[in-house]
Amino acid sequence: MKNIKNYILLFALLMAFVGCDDFFEEDFNNNLSEETVFDYHLNPEYVAGLYVPAYGAVSNSYTTLNNNFLDCVTDNAVTNDYDATPWKMRTVNDFITSSNYPIYIWGRNYRYIKDIYKFLSVGLNDDIVYRTSSELRSEQIKERMGGEAHFLLALNYFQLLRDYAGPVEGRIMGVPIVDKDISAEEARNISRDTYDDCVDFIVAHIDTALNSGLLPEYSNDYLKDHPGLDPTIYGDIALGIPTTTACYSLKSRLYLYAASPAFSIGKSDAEIQALYTKAAEAAKMVIDQVGTLSKESYNLSDIDDYYTKVDNNPELILRRASQTTDWEKNNYPPSIHLSVLGRTNPSQNLVDVFPMANGYPIHEGLSGYDANDPYTGRDPRFYMTVIYNNASFKNQKIEMWPGGNNTIEGNDQIADDARISRTNYYLRKHITEIPNFAAQSTTKPWHYTAAFRAVEAYLNFAEAANAAVGPDGMISGLSAREALRAVRYRANIPVSADAAVSSDPYLAGLSDLLELIKTERRIELCFEGHRYYDIRRWNDDLNVKVKKATISTNNFGVSSEYDFSQDAYPNQVDFPEYMRYGAIPRNDILTCPNLNQNDGWK
Secondary structure, eight states, X not given: OHXXXXXXXXXXXXXXXXXXXXXXXXXXXXXXXHHHHHOTTTOHHHHXXXXXXXXXXXXSOSOTBTTBOGGGGTTTEEESOTTSHHHHHHHSTTOOOSSSOSSOOHHHHHHHHHHHHHHHHHTTOTTOOSOTTOHHHHHHXXXXXXHHHHHHHHHHHHHHHHHHOEEETTEEEOOOOOOSOOOHHHHTTOOOOBHHXXXXXXXXHHXXXXXXXXXXXXXXXXXXXXXXXXXXXXXXXXXXXOOHHHHHHHXXXXXXXXXXXXXXXXXXXXXXXXXXXXXXXXXXXXHHHHOSOOGGGOOGXXXXXXXXXXXXXXXXXXXXXXEOSHHHHHHSOGGGOTTOXXXXXEOHHHHHXXXXXXXXXXXXGGGOOOTTSTTTTBOHHHHTTXXXXXXXXXXXXXXXSTTSTTSTXXXXXXXXXXXXXXXSOEEOTTOOSOOOTTSSSOOOOEEEEEEEEHHHHHHHHHHHHHHHHOTTOEETTEEHXXXXXXXXXXXTSSTTOOSSGGGOXXXXXXXXXXXXXXHHHHHHHTTTTOHHHHHHHTTOXXXXXXXXXXXXXXXXXXXXXXXXXXXXXXXOOOOOGGGGSOOOOHHHHHHOTTOOOOTTOO
C-alpha cells in the first residue's frame, strides 16, 4: 500500500494549507489573510495549496446523493431507506424544485474554480520558487501544478455543464464562464454562455493541461525510462494526480455529451458527426495509452481483489481511495449482522440486461435463459454486481424467499423492513467480504472511487464511432464493433471465446449496435454515477417503471418461483420532461438578474 499511503499523505499535507470559500463571497480562507497567502516569496507553500480544494471534484465515494448511489434514482436500483432523498425523489410529488434540487454542485464547483483562479493569478509566476534546493525541481513542480490546475478547472466546468446545461427558450445554453477571480459585484452580473462556448472553454483548458507538466503516469518505474524528472515530483508520491490519460478521458466524455441528442439540439448532422468523431479520437488516445483491457480483472474466485486493488490497477485512470467499512455496513444483507443496513437494492430492470454467458440477451431464443432458474449461466459480471436469492455471500446463503434468513418472518434479528431489500436483490459491486462486524474490531478494506476507468474509454469510443462512421467504420485504426468486442472479451463473453469479433456471434450478427452499446455501458458503469446522466443525454425514457423480484416457495427455498412484473415503488412519481435538464439554484437566479433558468423550472 506504499503508493496509496504516499498519495494520502501528499493530499493531507496540501489540504492543510487551505480552506474553501464560496465563489460569490469576499472572505479569503482558513484564517490566513490574503496578504499572507500571496506573499509567495516568503510563503510559496500557501500558494501551492490554493488549488488543492478543487480536487473535491474527484469524489471519494460513489454514494453522492444523501449517502446513496445516484443509480437509486434511475431504473438501476432502489434505496430501502424511506427517509432518503432518492426514495422521496421517486415517490413524493413536487419534491424536486429549483429551491430543493437534490443533485447540487453549483456552489461547490464555483468555489473550487475561484480557488484555482487564485492560484493561477500568482502560482505560475516566473519569480515564485517552490524548491530552493534546485531551480530545475522548482520549475518541474511549477509545470506539474500548472497542468493540475488547468485539468481541475476543466473537470469542474464539465461537471457544471453536465448538471446545469439546458434549454432557455428552446436554445441549449451552458453555464456562466468565469475566466478569472472576480469580485462579488461582478459575480452578481454573470450570465450564461452558450453550450458550444463552454465546450470550447473546457477543451482549451484540457489542451493547456496536456501541454503543461503532466505525464502519462506517475511512478518510479516510469521515471527509469525518463531521466531528468524528479521522483519527488513525478514518482510514486504523485499517484492520484491527473495524467495526460485523464485529460483525454475528460475530453472524450465532454465531446460525447456534447454530441448526444439532449445537447445537440439545433446542430446539423455534419456538426454532430464532427463532435462524435472528436469524442472517438480522444477515446482512442486513452485506449492507446492504457492498452488492452486486462482479462484478469474479472476473476469470480477473487472478487474482493478487484474491488480493493487501489494501486497498480491498470483499470484506474484517476481515482480516490479510502480505507473504510462504511460501504459494507451500508450494503451488506441484514442476515450478515445486526448493524448492517442493506441500503442499495438493484432493480429487476438492471438484472435483466445482463446477458447469458454465451453473450445473448435473455430475451433471445439462443440465449438458453430459463425463467425458472434465472440466475444460472449468466454473464460473469452479474455475479460481481448483484446478490440474488440463495446466492452465497460471506459463507452464508442469502435467502430472500418467504421465511428465509433475510426476511422478517425468517430471522428474529430483523424486527421490521427497514433493512430489507425492496427488490429482493442486494448490491455486490464495490462490496468486499473482508469486514467482520461480529468482532469487536475489524479490518478496514481499501475501496476506490474512479473518476475515469479504462473501460469507459472503450465504451465512449464504441458509442462515438458507431454514431460517426457506423459499426465497422474505422477511426484511428479501430471500429466500434471491435471496441465493444474488447469490453465483452475482457468479461469472458462468450465463455472461453477468443478476442475476435467472429467469436462473439451475437455481437458479430448485429447490424445496429446502439442498444448493445447502451447495455454494455449500463452493465460496466452501473453504480458509478453514469446511468442518471446517460438516460438524460440519450433522450431515453425518464420514467421506466422500476421492477422487483417477487419470490415464492413451497419447500423452504429448495426451489422458488419468481414474478418479475411487480413495481418496486408503491407509487412511482414521473419526472416531467423538463427535468431531463438540471435546475440552477433558485437563490442564484434571484440574486443574479442576468442568470436565466432552464425552461420548465420555476
